[in-house]
Amino acid sequence: MRVLVTGGAGFIGSHLVDRLMEQGYDVRVVDDLSAGDLKNIERWLNSENFEFIKGDLRDLEVAEEAVKGAEVVFHLAANPEVRIGAQSPELLYETNVLITYNLLEAMKKEKVKYLVFTSSSTVYGDAKIIPTPEDYAPLEPISVYGGAKLAAEALISGYAHTFDIRSLVFRLANIIGERSNHGVIYDFINKLKADPNRLEILGDGTQRKSYLHVSDTVEGMLYLFEKFIEEEKVYDVYNLGSDDWITVREIAEIVSKEMGLNPEFYFTGGVDGGRGWKGDVKFMRLSIEKAKSKGWKPKMNSYEAVRRTVQELLRTLK
Numbered sequence: 001m002r003v004l005v006t007g008g009a010g011f012i013g014s015h016l017v018d019r020l021m022e023q024g025y026d027v028r029v030v031d032d033l034s035a036g037d038l039k040n041i042e043r044w045l046n047s048e049n050f051e052f053i054k055g056d057l058r059d060l061e062v063a064e065e066a067v068k069g070a071e072v073v074f075h076l077a078a079n080p081e082v083r084i085g086a087q088s089p090e091l092l093y094e095t096n097v098l099i100t101y102n103l104l105e106a107m108k109k110e111k112v113k114y115l116v117f118t119s120s121s122t123v124y125g126d127a128k129i130i131p132t133p134e135d136y137a138p139l140e141p142i143s144v145y146g147g148a149k150l151a152a153e154a155l156i157s158g159y160a161h162t163f164d165i166r167s168l169v170f171r172l173a174n175i176i177g178e179r180s181n182h183g184v185i186y187d188f189i190n191k192l193k194a195d196p197n198r199l200e201i202l203g204d205g206t207q208r209k210s211y212l213h214v215s216d217t218v219e220g221m222l223y224l225f226e227k228f229i230e231e232e233k234v235y236d237v238y239n240l241g242s243d244d245w246i247t248v249r250e251i252a253e254i255v256s257k258e259m260g261l262n263p264e265f266y267f268t269g270g271v272d273g274g275r276g277w278k279g280d281v282k283f284m285r286l287s288i289e290k291a292k293s294k295g296w297k298p299k300m301n302s303y304e305a306v307r308r309t310v311q312e313l314l315r316t317l318k
């Protein structure tokens with residue numbers, strides 16, 4: 001089976017590529033290397049059943065070239081930075097909505113059978129029900145990023161039903177692990193390297209979210225995709241997360257401990273009642289009952305995933 005992974009040189013994408021290659025698929029990656037890094041997929045570059053295209057999916061021709069001959073598209077290419085929404089909404093529109101539209105157009109033309117898309121917990125906004133199930137309503141994102149992900153989901157649903165592109169959407173909690181090059185753990189490590197005595201924490205530190213290790217994420221995606229293929233549905237949505245959550249303050253404590261430091265915590269106070277930035281969802285935990293009912297569950301809880309990620313990043317970050 002020929003598989004295209006968009007964003008395959010990125011954090012989650014490259015872990016997915018590792019699994020697909022280990023399972024013997026023909027894999028093509030398209031990535032503009034804006035956030036991704038060739039080092040993440042270095043080990044596969046000379047393999048016969050691997051192909052890399054450096055290209056920007058904002059260009060429809062790149063999307064058309066990338067999907068040629070593919071039976072499945074795993075669409076992970078995106079700008080993942082929630083916090084830039086207030087400064088650069090157009091960038092989040094282009095790198096989440098426009099590229100998804102281009103890809104769908106190319107897939108329609110090429111008659112690609114399956115699409116797997118990584119959406120985000122941010123589509124739920126400040127959910128009133130926690131843990132939040134997939135059928136929670138109304139979906140009211142509070143960030144441009146969440147809005148762009150929801151717009152992409154809606155386009156995918158429309159194309160799926162109109163053009164028979166069987167599509168599976170994953171709404172991901174905060175995904176962490178080796179090769180991540182942004183986010184709270186990455187930021188804390190870098191801040192502490194610059195000043196081991198003081199750690200600036202955005203917001204009031206009580207932001208509480210569910211963190212999932214990338215290994216659990218990729219395993220869940222592939223497992224549930226196999227189940228989806230066996231079923232009749234044209235379009236389906238799953239939350240992927242862990243069954244618990246953890247505060248930013250607790251993350252700061254874990255990072256400090258793993259680095260053997262005892263810094264003074266400095267809270268910026270943030271915006272809108274202690275959020276790190278405009279659009280930062282303060283409390284997020286997803287119901288993963290639907291995924292569990294199909295037989296998937298994460299091996300690590302949030303605490304274990306954070307600890308392991310700190311160790312992985314300390315080993316690999318320069």
Ligand SMILES: O=c1ccn([C@@H]2O[C@H](COP(=O)(O)OP(=O)(O)O[C@H]3O[C@H](CO)[C@H](O)[C@H](O)[C@H]3O)[C@@H](O)[C@H]2O)c(=O)[nH]1
Nearest residue numbers: 080082120121172173174183184187201202203207248276
């Ligand atoms: O220096 C920092 C950086 C972050 N935070 C806080 O840490 C929390 C997590 O922030 P991240 O930047 O790690 O992650 P986000 O919650 O903004 O978003 C992440 O998870 C989302 C899904 O839940 C999306 O998928 C998104 O792409 C991904 O980056 C936030 O509450 C933020 O306020 C700090 O206190 N200090």
